[in-house]
Amino acid sequence: MMKYLQKLGKALMLPVAALPVCGILMGIGYALAPAVMGAEGPTSGAAYTVGFLLIKAGGALIDNMAWLFAIGAAVGLSDDHDGTAGLAGLVSFLMMQQLLSPGVVGAVRTLEEGTVDYIAFSKIAGNSFIGILAAIIGAACYNKFKNTQLPDWLAFFSGKRSVAIVTAVVSIVVSVVLLFVWPIIFGALVALGNGIAKMSGIGAGIYAFLNRLLIPTGLHHALNNVFWFDTIGLGDLSHYWAGDVTGQNGVNWDLGMYMSGFFPCMMFGIAGAALAMVQTAKNKKAAIGLVVSAAICAFVCGVTEPFEFGFMFLCFPLYVVYAALYGIFTIITYYSGFRAGFCFSAGATDLIFSASLPAHAKTWMIIPLGIAAFVVFYLVFKFAIVKFDLKTPGREDEDAEAAEANITLANNDFTAIASGVLAAVGGKGNVANVDYCATRLRFEVKDSTAVNEKAVKAAGAAGVIRPSKTACQVVIGPKVQFVYDELKKML
Numbered sequence: 001m002m003k004y005l006q007k008l009g010k011a012l013m014l015p016v017a018a019l020p021v022c023g024i025l026m027g028i029g030y031a032l033a034p035a036v037m038g039a040e041g042p043t044s045g046a047a048y049t050v051g052f053l054l055i056k057a058g059g060a061l062i063d064n065m066a067w068l069f070a071i072g073a074a075v076g077l078s079d080d081h082d083g084t085a086g087l088a089g090l091v092s093f094l095m096m097q098q099l100l101s102p103g104v105v106g107a108v109r110t111l112e113e114g115t116v117d118y119i120a121f122s123k124i125a126g127n128s129f130i131g132i133l134a135a136i137i138g139a140a141c142y143n144k145f146k147n148t149q150l151p152d153w154l155a156f157f158s159g160k161r162s163v164a165i166v167t168a169v170v171s172i173v174v175s176v177v178l179l180f181v182w183p184i185i186f187g188a189l190v191a192l193g194n195g196i197a198k199m200s201g202i203g204a205g206i207y208a209f210l211n212r213l214l215i216p217t218g219l220h221h222a223l224n225n226v227f228w229f230d231t232i233g234l235g236d237l238s239h240y241w242a243g244d245v246t247g248q249n250g251v252n253w254d255l256g257m258y259m260s261g262f263f264p265c266m267m268f269g270i271a272g273a274a275l276a277m278v279q280t281a282k283n284k285k286a287a288i289g290l291v292v293s294a295a296i297c298a299f300v301c302g303v304t305e306p307f308e309f310g311f312m313f314l315c316f317p318l319y320v321v322y323a324a325l326y327g328i329f330t331i332i333t334y335y336s337g338f339r340a341g342f343c344f345s346a347g348a349t350d351l352i353f354s355a356s357l358p359a360h361a362k363t364w365m366i367i368p369l370g371i372a373a374f375v376v377f378y379l380v381f382k383f384a385i386v387k388f389d390l391k392t393p394g395r396e397d398e399d400a401e402a403a404e405a406n407i408t409l410a411n412n413d414f415t416a417i418a419s420g421v422l423a424a425v426g427g428k429g430n431v432a433n434v435d436y437c438a439t440r441l442r443f444e445v446k447d448s449t450a451v452n453e454k455a456v457k458a459a460g461a462a463g464v465i466r467p468s469k470t471a472c473q474v475v476i477g478p479k480v481q482f483v484y485d486e487l488k489k490m491l
Contacts, residue, residue: 009313011076011135013290013393015068019306020293022058027301029054030349037344040353062303066093066131073132077139079435084146084160088167089138093131095168099175100124100182109179119225120186128305129218137174141167186222193226197234201334204257209327213320215305216312227258240341245358255359256339261330262302262346268370269325270298270307272378277311280385281394290393302345315390321380329373338365414479418486420459421474426450428491432470436484440465441474448472
């Protein structure tokens, strides 16, 4: 299971790489035109126009992240990274998003507007979890049915053309299951939120922990509706930006307590974690390219998904620790008296705008809290990554292969090399699966004892790496794709 999650994490890298620049554009746009995001500010002028365009440009991808995941991750999860899998992922996503929309659900079962069930299905559209689930379904259907042979009278739909059809059928079945399961899970989380709301600062910490932990599933919206909006009579966000204060207009809790703790974590904690990832990376360029831009994105406007999706599936235990740090700092922030709110997310832009509202308090505390978050996130991440050899960005096996980029084959007879390597790993019958990355052929073998390392080198490869009992990686060098293409023909 962990191996598959790591594969999913790698597949998500491609769509995730497109997000940081969009977050930064939205942050700059928000600073120029806060009124676009619902905050106070001018609604005309050159600055407003530029800000409006930047926000819409960034939102084009941020708001449609689920589409990126459905297509990009499906391609990454397919055996041969074929675009057909991306099409299948899109088919699955569109199918589930349509079948689980409130309008369609309301036609087949009772669904009253304003109820928890209605809110649950209203959060399906654009849900990242549905996008990732669609990618998994699309890729699985592609891998399974890409070589399907149909009778002559249906031959047109054979092979890859059958994938989208099968994907659509599977997606209908999954949608039916979610039709009953999704509102139960969503409702349970709303009930949990009701209980947490009675626990003061400790409850705020538990909420922050669950908020981050549920990001991969999209179910954090269930808790957000409890604490940020007026689902059960709270509405921390809506009351804060309405200019209310504690003790007025039905605010019987410490206003801002369910938002304040996110600021030190998003603005400074992620930067500390990013520094730890860069320092411990084998391929520092790859790590810098992803996590540094993601950290800037989080600091400016509080868009954290580029950072979180960059490692949550690669090493989920570390993501749980990450979520726990949010909970801890939210409790500390609550008792420190720091209060701030966000209209968009907990970045520097919202911190500045929220500081003018009546409920703000001790805004200057962001400095000591931020420094503490930076140091703690940095130390915890660095210790965990090094101690447990976690596969954060820049530490995947492919990044270790950067040093192999200059390897040259004995000759360019790729057919002969592929034939020799295949014989050396035990022949066609011993190969359960094969893929390739930057410099290596990645075999899943049935019998690892049948792999002859001397024969592999004699075939022209640089060496063999055995990461597990059934895995065998043959180091080829940068021309690995050409050897792989010949190998696939033989298989």
